[in-house]
Amino acid sequence: MKAGLSVLLALVVMSSAFGKYVPKSGKRIPQTLSRGWGDQLIWAQTYEEALYWARSRNKPLMVLFHLEDCPHSHELRKVLSEDNGIQKMLDEDFVVLNLMYETTDKHLSPDGQYVPRIIFVDPAMTVRADIVGRYSNRMYAYEPADIKLLKSNMEKAKKLLKSEL
Amino acid sequence: MKAGLSVLLALVVMSSAFGKYVPKSGKRIPQTLSRGWGDQLIWAQTYEEALYWARSRNKPLMVLFHLEDCPHSHELRKVLSEDNGIQKMLDEDFVVLNLMYETTDKHLSPDGQYVPRIIFVDPAMTVRADIVGRYSNRMYAYEPADIKLLKSNMEKAKKLLKSEL
Numbered sequence: 455m456k457a458g459l460s461v462l463l464a465l466v467v468m469s470s471a472f473g474k475y476v477p478k479s480g481k482r483i484p485q486t487l488s489r490g491w492g493d494q495l496i497w498a499q500t501y502e503e504a505l506y507w508a509r510s511r512n513k514p515l516m517v518l519f520h521l522e523d524c525p526h527s528h529e530l531r532k533v534l535s536e537d538n539g540i541q542k543m544l545d546e547d548f549v550v551l552n553l554m555y556e557t558t559d560k561h562l563s564p565d566g567q568y569v570p571r572i573i574f575v576d577p578a579m580t581v582r583a584d585i586v587g588r589y590s591n592r593m594y595a596y597e598p599a600d601i602k603l604l605k606s607n608m609e610k611a612k613k614l615l616k617s618e619l
Numbered sequence: 620m621k622a623g624l625s626v627l628l629a630l631v632v633m634s635s636a637f638g639k640y641v642p643k644s645g646k647r648i649p650q651t652l653s654r655g656w657g658d659q660l661i662w663a664q665t666y667e668e669a670l671y672w673a674r675s676r677n678k679p680l681m682v683l684f685h686l687e688d689c690p691h692s693h694e695l696r697k698v699l700s701e702d703n704g705i706q707k708m709l710d711e712d713f714v715v716l717n718l719m720y721e722t723t724d725k726h727l728s729p730d731g732q733y734v735p736r737i738i739f740v741d742p743a744m745t746v747r748a749d750i751v752g753r754y755s756n757r758m759y760a761y762e763p764a765d766i767k768l769l770k771s772n773m774e775k776a777k778k779l780l781k782s783e784l
Contacts, residue, residue, distance in 0.1 A: 475659055475706035482659050485652040493649040494640055500665045503720035541640035555668035 491518060491552050492535050495545050501559065504551040508577045514611040515575040516544065517562060518552040526597070527570045533598040540605060547612055565593050572596055572604070574611040585610050656683060656717050657700050660710050666724065669716040673742045679776040680740040681709065682727060683717040691762070692735045698763040705770060712777055730758050737761055737769070739776040750775050 487497040498504035501517070508515040520527035534540055544550050556567050561581040564573075571594045574582040585607045586593040588600055596604050652662040663669035666682070673680040685692035699705055709715050721732050726746040729738075736759045739747040750772045751758040753765055761769050 473703070474701075475657070475703040475710070477659055477710055482661070484658040485662060487650040487652055487664075492640070494642055494647050496647070497650060499652075499718070500720060500722070502722060506720065536639075538638070538640040545640070545642055553664070555665060555671065557665070557667060 487552075489520075489522075489552055489554070490531050490535060491520075492541050492544060492550070494541065495550050498549060498551045501551065501553070501557045501562070504549050505575070505579060507549040508575060509579065511549065512577045512614070513547060513549050514577060514582075514614065515549040515551065516608070516611070517573045517575065518550070519554075519556070519562075519567075519569050519571040519573075520552060521554055521569045524569050526595075529598050530570045530596055533601050534604075537601060540601070540608070543605075543608055548608070565591075568592055568595065570595060572607075574607070576611075576615045578614070578616050580615055582611060582615075652717075654685075654687075654717055654719070655696050655700060656685075657706050657709060657715070659706065660715050663714060663716040666716065666718070666722045666727070669714050670740070670744060672714040673740060674744065676714065677742045677779070678712060678714050679742060679747075679779065680714040680716065681773070681776070682738045682740065683715070684719075684721070684727075684732075684734050684736040684738075685717060686719055686734045689734050691760075694763050695735045695761055698766050699769075702766060705766070705773070708770075708773055713773070730756075733757055733760065735760060737772075739772070741776075741780045743779070743781050745780055747776060747780075 486493065487499060488495060491497075498507055498515075504515050504517070507513070520531065556563065561583075562573050563571075564581070564583045571592070572587075573594055574585045576582055587596045587603060587607075589595050651658065652664060653660060656662075663672055663680075669680050669682070672678070685696065721728065726748075727738050728736075729746070729748045736757070737752075738759055739750045741747055752761045752768060752772075754760050
């Protein structure tokens with residue numbers, strides 16, 4: 455009787471531990487909103503949400519366009535996510551959004567849709583098309599070697615167009 | 620000398636393990652895209668992305684509106700995330716999107732913006748305003764007790780308005 459109860463208990467425990475849905479293709483690692491660009495940052499999910507945060511907190515927004523199967527995106531991600539200075543600045547002074555899919559807003563692709571691409575948006579909701587990288591044909595692209603330029607562009611973005619303070 | 624090297628090595632190992640950016644307020648748990656609604660599902664990040672997937676895979680889209688500080692959202696989330704039948708159907712037959720922030724698309728709020736709210740969208744991009752819950756004043760709201768109705772509504776959504784097959 456006691457043994458029977460123990461077996462029953464064990465079965466109940468097992469079914470609650472192993473009873474969760476598992477896809478046929480095997481267990482998946484849950485997707486994060488950071489997608490590797492900074493696990494400690496608080497990421498907006500959508501552009502609408504990011505704009506709302508930027509406006510209400512009076513902070514500039516940084517939008518990162520990237521793709522999972524793009525090696526240039528991966529290289530930039532590694533450098534950006536491991537640079538504590540950038541991570542701290544993003545966390546404290548920016549609203550952040552990373553997207554793998556273009557929005558319908560054409561202002562976010564001033565010279566076309568490509569990845570990786572970094573666009574700053576002022577809390578007054580103006581896209582800072584003036585803050586550019588090193589490449590004249592892809593003005594908002596950055597490579598790992600451009601990380602210093604990216605930092606100084608972040609400083610530029612922090613000087614708001616029209617401060618509400 | 621050897622001891623010195625060991626200490627140096629230990630420091631290097633420690634700095635690589637502990638050298639990552641940590642916010643002043645303490646370490647954060649990375650946000651997931653699932654936000655607890657089903658860690659094994661592959662979630663679209665934005666409505667644009669979800670519509671693209673629905674169209675290209677010819678699967679209906681389920682959009683879940685919810686809020687972190689809404690107890691009704693929490694209760695529904697618990698039931699929905701622990702129901703293996705629903706999780707399996709969502710994984711295999713649907714495109715899924717959960718949002719904590721409204722989109723600009725008015726079609727997603729046929730009778731107002733409230734949470735929790737579940738809207739189905741056909742791959743032909745028609746919002747299925749005909750698939751409703753039990754409450755006449757909040758037609759797209761569901762409570763934990765409505766889980767059977769939700770399942771039959773999912774079956775309804777699977778019968779596409781205009782099958783391309």
